[in-house]
Every structure is written in C-alpha cells, then in structure tokens.
Amino acid sequence: MRIGLLGTGPWARAAYAPALAGHGSLDFAGVWGRRPEAAAELAGEYGVRAYGDVDALLGDVDAVAVALPPVVQAELALRAATAGRHLLLDKPLALGVAEGRAVVEAAERARVASVVFFTTRFQQEPEAWIGEQAAADGWFTARAQWLGSLFTGESPFADSPWRREKGALWDVGPHALSVLLPVLGDVRRVAAAVHGPADTVHLVLDHAGGASSTVTLSLTAPPAAAGADVELRGEAGVTLLPRSAEGAVPALSRAADALVTAARTGRGHPCDAAFGLRVTEILAEAETLLGKDVG
Known part of the structure; x- marks a missing residue:
C-alpha cells in the first residue's frame, strides 16, 4: 500500500513519519504540508517526494495518513476519501459533528477503509x-x-x-x-x-x-x-x-496494520471514522453543557 503523509508538525515528525517509513507493509511515498519548506525538509529526511499540491499526492497513493489540526484534517480527509484513498487519521476526527459526519459518509460512499489513531487503543x-x-x-x-x-x-x-x-x-x-x-x-x-x-x-x-x-x-x-x-x-x-512503556511509534505502526487489514478484507476496524464521529458527538454534547456552565 502506497501511503502519503499530510502534515509536517511535531506529531508528524515524532510519530507518523517514522512509523510509516518503518512499516513493512507500507510504501511511504511522500509528504505534503501547509509550509512547502517544512514538507521538503521532512521528505528529505526519509528520501521521499515532497508534494506542493495535495491532489498530486492523492493521485500517487492508495492511502493517506493525516497529522494535522482536526479542522484541517476533516477537510482533507473528506477530499482523500472522495478520491478513493484509505484513511489513517488522528484524534479528534473533527471539531464539529457535521464535518466528522461528512468524512464518514464520504468513506462509506467510496468504500475505503479508515482507522483513527487513539494511542491507548493500539498499545x-x-x-x-x-x-x-x-x-x-x-x-x-x-x-x-x-x-x-x-x-x-x-x-x-x-x-x-x-x-x-x-x-x-x-x-x-x-x-x-x-x-x-x-x-x-x-x-x-x-x-x-x-x-x-x-x-x-x-x-x-x-x-x-x-x-x-x-x-x-x-x-x-x-x-x-x-x-x-x-x-x-x-x-x-x-x-x-x-x-504501557510503548511510545507512539509502535502503537501507530499497529494502527497502520489495522488499516492495511481493513483495506484488504473490507471489514471495518472498531476505531474507524464512524467511531471517531461518535466520540466527536459526545464531546460536542459536553461542550454545549460546558457553555451553559459558563453562562
């Protein structure tokens, strides 16, 4: 499975890039970031291509891993799913229920696999x-x-x-x-x-x-x-x-295992985008109550 990384920040550098590069069933194909210079630097560290355009990366891969703020993740995950790319996402799926639901519906329409990385669930x-x-x-x-x-x-x-x-x-x-x-x-x-x-x-x-x-x-x-x-x-x-004494990289590697298996078998993982949406719905309900507490 050829996979591209969206994101170049601290989490992308500390967890996602090393996990993707070291995974035996993934071909780490390239990096896109909102700052082209950061994408070029991170891609250079792993000997992969730096992409200046998201759609160009999507055209070259089977899956994407997203290490971006949730508001950006939701938009790009929707775009990737619509293009038929499998999704390795981070928590929270989105900061709004409508945005999270759009990702889930796009993944279901395209019949692509999705896994949301909740660290503890993969240790x-x-x-x-x-x-x-x-x-x-x-x-x-x-x-x-x-x-x-x-x-x-x-x-x-x-x-x-x-x-x-x-x-x-x-x-x-x-x-x-x-x-x-x-x-x-x-x-x-x-x-x-x-x-x-x-x-x-x-x-x-x-x-x-x-x-x-x-x-x-x-x-x-x-x-x-x-x-x-x-x-x-x-x-x-x-x-x-x-x-657990494990760091994020081994856990993220297991999340990638889960994505590969889900894509191969067509059977969803318990931590798929639909589960990520449910978590978003609960958090949104809590946020509403917290707003009342302030009032």
Whole structure:
C-alpha cells in the first residue's frame, strides 16, 4: 500500500513519519504540508517526494495518513476519501459533528477503509486489558483521569492554536472515551459537564450498559500531577488500566496494520471514522453543557 503523509508538525515528525517509513507493509511515498519548506525538509529526511499540491499526492497513493489540526484534517480527509484513498487519521476526527459526519459518509460512499489513531487503543497491554474488560459483565462505575501538563511544562505542542482554543476536552477527551466506550457501552447522555481549574473539565457520563463514569480532563495540571488512569468497579471487583512503556511509534505502526487489514478484507476496524464521529458527538454534547456552565 502506497501511503502519503499530510502534515509536517511535531506529531508528524515524532510519530507518523517514522512509523510509516518503518512499516513493512507500507510504501511511504511522500509528504505534503501547509509550509512547502517544512514538507521538503521532512521528505528529505526519509528520501521521499515532497508534494506542493495535495491532489498530486492523492493521485500517487492508495492511502493517506493525516497529522494535522482536526479542522484541517476533516477537510482533507473528506477530499482523500472522495478520491478513493484509505484513511489513517488522528484524534479528534473533527471539531464539529457535521464535518466528522461528512468524512464518514464520504468513506462509506467510496468504500475505503479508515482507522483513527487513539494511542491507548493500539498499545499492547492497554489493548488487551480493554478487550478483557469489554467481555466482562456487571460494571457499576468507572473513573477516568487524563491529566496533562501541556501548558505548564515544556512541550512541542504548547503553541498549538487549536489545543489552546479547545483545551483538554478535545485533546485528551478522545483518549478517555476511546477506553470507556468499548467497555461500558455507548454514552446515552452527558449527565453533567463543569469547569475546573484553568482548562480542566469534569464530566459525568451515562452509559448504555447501565454503568456511569466520571471523567476529569486537563492540559494544565502541575507536571508532578500529570498522568492517565482508568479505574473500573463492578461485580468482578476493581481493575485499573495498565500503563504501557510503548511510545507512539509502535502503537501507530499497529494502527497502520489495522488499516492495511481493513483495506484488504473490507471489514471495518472498531476505531474507524464512524467511531471517531461518535466520540466527536459526545464531546460536542459536553461542550454545549460546558457553555451553559459558563453562562
């Protein structure tokens, strides 16, 4: 599968480019970016072509990987799907429900495969744990905390305009939902959403399986308090999401495996664009409630 990379920022450099270049079933064909000089630099590091035009890249590949802000991703993913290209996307799928739905519908019309990269879902130990808990019954409640220090520590993403505008809800919220939904079932409603310190938000979710969950999200936690934890309580007792020592590149390589398999078999992956859309819908519902909390 020939695949092109859209994006040249820190995430493209740290995760996407090395994962695509090192993947045994992918032919890393080229790079396009909004800054031509950055695309030329990144393409030169991997000995691939730098494209100045998105459509030219789409004409040369079977799939695209997108490492761009979500508002840009949604537009280009729609364009790529319409051109019949498979999609390796990042979270969140989009910052609006209509934009996310357009991507899903285009992928369905073109019958292309899609995978949205939720890091935890593609790390070995967490992936196995999620599968085990999803197969168990009797969950009563869950507590998820996804606390980052993006804006209080040193991070290459600290100057990201969309993260500064949308905050933790849209940046790390998708990670928490990607773990909770397969275990507890879909969210029937966001029962509550309130603001905490800085960009911190607290959510209460009512799940289709009968359980409830509380979610705390932040990008402004003190560095010493940062970390991600998920605790489940139910008839089987108490269990915690295991931590993974894996970085993003091995996990992203497994996401690429999933895309190759979905494209070959025609069977969708659980983390496809439709799942990404559902996450977007839940986040949008929470954002509406948060707006009322401010009012």
